[in-house]
Amino acid sequence: MTVMTSRWTLALALLGAPAVAQDDRHPPTEEQLATIRERSAELADRLDRLEASLIADEREVGDAFADVAVFLKAAEWIDRHGEYFEEGSAAWTLDALDRGLARAEQAIGGDRPWTTAGGGVVRGYVSKVDGSVQPYAVYRPEGLDREARVRLDVVLHGRNARLNEVRFIRDHEGKATPEGIDERIVLHVYGRGNNAYRWAGESDVFEAIAAVRRTERIDPERIVLRGFSMGGAGAWHLGLHHPSLWAAVEAGAGFSETIHYAKLEDIPEYQRKALHIYDAADYALNASNVPIVGYGGEEDPQLRASENVVEALRVLGFETTTEGLQTRAEGLEFLRVVGAGMGHRVDEASRAVIDAFVDEHAERGVAFDRPRVRFVTYTAKYHRAAWIQVEELIEHYARATVEAEVDPESRGVVEVATENVAVLAVERQVADRARIDGVELPLADAAGSLLPSVYYRRRGDSWFALDYDESREIQLNATARKRPGIQGPIDDAFTGSFLCVRGTGPAWNPRVQRWAEERLDCFASEWDEWMRGDLPIKDDADVTAEDLRRSHLVLFGDPGSNRLIGQLLPELPLAWTRDRVGFLDPFEAADHAPAMIAPNPLNSGRYVVVNSGHTFGADAFRGTNALLYPRLGDYAVFRVDDDGGEVVSSGYFDESWRLEVEGD
Incomplete structure (x- = not known):
């Protein structure tokens, strides 16, 4: 955590730049700005003292530090980006700093009363993605039994162009617990702002839940997901992509597909395929x-x-019945409610129906032992439901399904039917044997009995149980195939710990080097503003073995300028010489450059990315959040020019991370 101290010194220096006044903004007065600078300097100093005291006492630094640092982070970012959107913004910033100063003094003295306080409390954690401090808010009823395991409601906010950390603190810190919240804790997720809980925004949801569970006794079987508008889009997405994590899901409004909602017309096939990653329908x-x-x-x-989800269920063969403004799907715990005469809000009558549905299922809890599982995915990123896991696909971004049911009489056999699945894991306690696509195999007493699940691989038209060593290879991410967490595309690298690496050597082609440096600078700027963190960057000469172990490497430059590109190039599915560069069809290296993602040859559990940050940019963040879909596949070639270049080739590697057919 010592790196955090210098980070706050940098933050203080950046606060010296006054915000640019705009017609729709309300920058601080000179007096307010001077006070913001003064109190920020004082809080930065107290953060240094707090960190030193935590280390000296051998106490956990992360959450204890972040609970205070979120207040300086808020002041830093609002000023850095001139986000004084409302008349009270400067006053709210000063209030946040005062709260941070008070907390710092308490924490230095070894006291953290906010961790047990009732009402709304803004807290923080240090993100594993980029090392940034991110806020979240917790509401706890007064007198809640801290010894009992309690329900957790996870709330995803809607899109708000005026939202920032200062506004988030102002909306939640010190507020009373809303009426009707009893014997539960409510978590409001910041989600790094406005991104529909995609990419690092999705990671933020789970990091915030993990942070709450470090200090609260949460019942893992009674976690509820709720959201409206952009939060509703997030609830559709997270609810259907992670179906076994939630006791119930409330998804209000939002969007559940991309083409029609974002009014897309003619997009390349490699982009159309990528829509299957997030389209909830x-x-x-x-x-x-x-x-x-x-x-x-x-x-x-x-x-x-x-409507999209209901229509999709009908296509799948589920019968639906409609009574008044409510629709149910037979055989499912699915309810659709329409607010009579309502626009973009929830009426009281609908709220009562929704709350009754959620409360009923939250009381029951997650049915981990359900006898039947029906699961669909298009990517190994989303691979689990109840007691089955899809570990490898036959083809990514094509529909893959598993339908599994335990014999209700004897529980002796679980019948499994699959489509587009190459490796399947089944928890061994569900039955004695598994019959997969007609092939009967051992389950409870299968080889590798030390593992909770049995792994099966398709070979041709048949299935085989894997032994212990083969199963552990899959568990430890030691295979050379696309698998959960290492499946691409390029944007997926920025959902876990990553490190950008700047080339410092002599470039093969100065034009390409300038292009790569401009892409890194653009990524740093956009990550700072839209993903609310400082981009982690090192020079190639400074990368350590620990960096290789813990982070995806994002390498900028060419094999001459970036020593890691040069070192890894022989192991990558990329041809790059001083004269030619590309994948299936090399281009002139003088005015072309590659971008790509693949497993890191030095650590197969991490990615290596070449010359790319997010493949979408600021225009997508400013527009509807449905636009935050990948613009490239696993690889691309750019024609480099003074305007940044254009894509001349892009597509996906096969399931073994090899290139067979180039995309459109």
Whole structure:
């Protein structure tokens, strides 16, 4: 954590730049700005003292530090980006700093009363993604039994162009617990701002939940997911992609597909394939595994989000019945509610129906032992439902399904039917044997009995149980195939710990080097503003063995300028010489450059990325969040020019990270 101290010194220096006044903003007065600088300097000093005291006492630095650092982070970012959107913004910033100063003094003295306080409390954690401090808010009823395991409601906020850390603190810190919250804790996720809980925004949801569970006794079987508008889009997405994590899901309005919502017309096939990553309606079958209530106002265009899911369920063969403004899907714990005459809000009558549905299923808890699992995915990124896991696909971004049911009489055999699945894991306690696509295999007493799941691999038209060593190879991410967490595309590298590496050697081609440096600078700027963190960057000469162990490496430059590109190039599915560069069809290296993602040859459990940050940019962040879909596949070639270059080739590697057919 010592790196954090110098980071706050940098933060203080950046605060010296006054915000640019705009017609729709309310920058601080000179007096307010001077006070912000003074109190920021004082809080930065106290953070240094707090960190030193935590280390000296051998106490955990992360959360104890972050609970205070979120207040300086808020002051830093609002000023850095001139985000004084409202008349009270400067005063709110000063209030946040005062709260941070008070907390710092308490924490230095070994006291953290906010960790047990009732009402709304803003806290923080240090993200594993980029080392940034990120806030979240917790509401705890007064007198809650801290010895009992309690329900957790995870709330995803809607899109708000005026949202920043200062506004988030102002909205939650010190507020009373809302009426009706009893014997539960409510978590409000910041989600790194406005990104529909995609990419690092998705990681933020789970990091915030983990942070709450470090200090609260949360019942893992009674975690509820709720959201409206952009938060509703996030609830559709996270609810259907992770169906076995939630006791119930409430998804209000939002969007559940991309083409129509974002009014896309003609996009390349490699981009169209990538829409299957986040389009929630494609995952409608997963409503078989989680209770979901979807809501939309009768006059709200975002009513379409729940309509998409209902239509997808009908296509899958589920019968639906409609009574008044409620629709149910037979055989599922699925309810769709329409608010009579409502626009983009929830009426009281609908709220009562929604709360009754959620409360009923939250009381029951997650049905981990359900006898039947029906699961769909398009990527190994989303691979689990109840007691089955899809570890490898036959083809990414094509529909893959598992339908599994335990014999209700004897529980002796679990019948499994698959489509587009190459490796499947089944928890061994569910039955004695597994019959997969007609092939009967051992389960409870299969080889590798020390493992909780049995792994099966498809070979041709048959299936085989893997032994202990083969199963451990999959568990330890030691295979050379696409698998959960190492499946691409390029943007996936920025959902876990990553490190950008700048080339410092003599470039083969100065034009390409300038292009790579400009891409790194652009990524740093956009990550700072839209993902609310400082981009982690090192020079190639400074990368350590620990960096290789813990982080995805994002390498900028060419084999001459970046020593790691040169070192890894022989092991990558990329041809790059001083004259030619590319994948299947090399281009002139003088004015072309590659971008790509692949497993790191030095650590197969991490990615290596070449010359790319997020493949979408600021325009997508400013527009509808449905635009945050990949613009490239696993690889691309750019024609480099003074305007940044254009894509001349892009596509996906096969399941073994090899190139067979180049994309459009």
